[in-house]
Amino acid sequence: MIIRFFHQMGSPRYFYNVAGKLVPWFMVSFLITLVFGLYYGLFVAPPDYQQGESYRIMYIHVPSAWMSMFIYVVMAVSGLISLVWRIKMTEIVVISSAAVGASFTFLALATGSLWGKPMWGTWWVWDARLTSELILLFLYLGIIALHSAIEDKRVAARAVSILALVGVVNIPIIHYSVEWWNTLHQPASVTKFDKPSMDISMLIPLLTMAISFKLYYGAVVLMRARAEIVERERNSRWVQEMVEQEAK
Amino acid sequence: MSEFFAMGGYAVYVWPSFILAFIVLVANVVAPLRQRKRALTDIARKLRRARKVQNESHT
Numbered sequence: 126m127i128i129r130f131f132h133q134m135g136s137p138r139y140f141y142n143v144a145g146k147l148v149p150w151f152m153v154s155f156l157i158t159l160v161f162g163l164y165y166g167l168f169v170a171p172p173d174y175q176q177g178e179s180y181r182i183m184y185i186h187v188p189s190a191w192m193s194m195f196i197y198v199v200m201a202v203s204g205l206i207s208l209v210w211r212i213k214m215t216e217i218v219v220i221s222s223a224a225v226g227a228s229f230t231f232l233a234l235a236t237g238s239l240w241g242k243p244m245w246g247t248w249w250v251w252d253a254r255l256t257s258e259l260i261l262l263f264l265y266l267g268i269i270a271l272h273s274a275i276e277d278k279r280v281a282a283r284a285v286s287i288l289a290l291v292g293v294v295n296i297p298i299i300h301y302s303v304e305w306w307n308t309l310h311q312p313a314s315v316t317k318f319d320k321p322s323m324d325i326s327m328l329i330p331l332l333t334m335a336i337s338f339k340l341y342y343g344a345v346v347l348m349r350a351r352a353e354i355v356e357r358e359r360n361s362r363w364v365q366e367m368v369e370q371e372a373k
Numbered sequence: 374m375s376e377f378f379a380m381g382g383y384a385v386y387v388w389p390s391f392i393l394a395f396i397v398l399v400a401n402v403v404a405p406l407r408q409r410k411r412a413l414t415d416i417a418r419k420l421r422r423a424r425k426v427q428n429e430s431h432t
Contacts, residue, residue, distance in 0.1 A: 179381070179383035182387055182390045185394045228397045228400070228401050232393065232394055236394070239389055348402070348409070349405040349408070351405070351409055352405045355409055355412040359412065364416065365416065368416045369420065
C-alpha cells in the first residue's frame, strides 16, 4: 500500500490534488500550535533569571534556526532522490522549499541579532555559529537564483539538486560550530543527548513553536509545489481542463 | 498590561522580532498563492488566444 502511495504521489496531477486537500489541515494545526506556543511563551513562561524578558525572542529565534537546517536537509535528500531516480516531484520539493528555507534562515539571523544587541552588546560578530548560518542563507539564495536562471526546469532542477547536495556539509558545521570552536554563541541546550538544560516551563512553549513551524512548512511547501506543478505542467491536458473549469 | 509590553525594558528588541516573524510567515503564504493564480490566469489567457486563432482560421 505504501509503495502504491509513493508511486501515485509521483504523478504531478495526483500530488496536486492530494496537496490541495492537505494544505488546510496543515494550516489549521499550524495556527492552533502557534497560538498555544506564543501564549505560553509570552505570558506563562517565567522571565529568565539573567536575561529577564529579552530571552522570549528565543521562541522565534530557535525554532526558525532549527527550521533553516531541517528544510535544507529535506532539500538535500530530495535533491539526491531527484538526481538518482529523476523523479519530477522530488525536484519540485527542492525548489518549493528554497524560499521558505531562506526566510527561516533570515529570520534566525535577524532575531538572533536583535537578541544579541541587548545580551552581547553587538548586532553581529564573525562567530562560527553566526557565520555558518550566514553561509546557509547564501546557499539558499544561490539555489533560488540558480533555479530561476536556467530556462529548462528539468535542467534547472538537476543543477539545484547538485548545489543543495554540495551545501549539505554546512549543516553539521552549523550544529557543531558551538562545540568545535570557542564561540560567543551559547552551546546547545536542547538538541543534545542528555536532558535539555532548560526548565520545563520554557521548554514546552519552545517545542510547541518548533512543531508549529514544521506544520507551517508542511503547508507552505505543498502550496509552493502546487504552483510549481501548474507552471511546469501548463501544456498537459489536465491543467488546461482545470483552467477551463475554473474559467467557467 | 503596559508593563507587559515593556518586556522588562527590552521591548525594542522583543517586539520587532515577533513582528518580523509575522511578516515573514505571512509573506511565505501569500507568495505561493499569487504564483499559482498568476500561472492559472496566464494559461487561461493563452488558451483563449489559441481558441480565437482556431476559430478565425475556420471561418
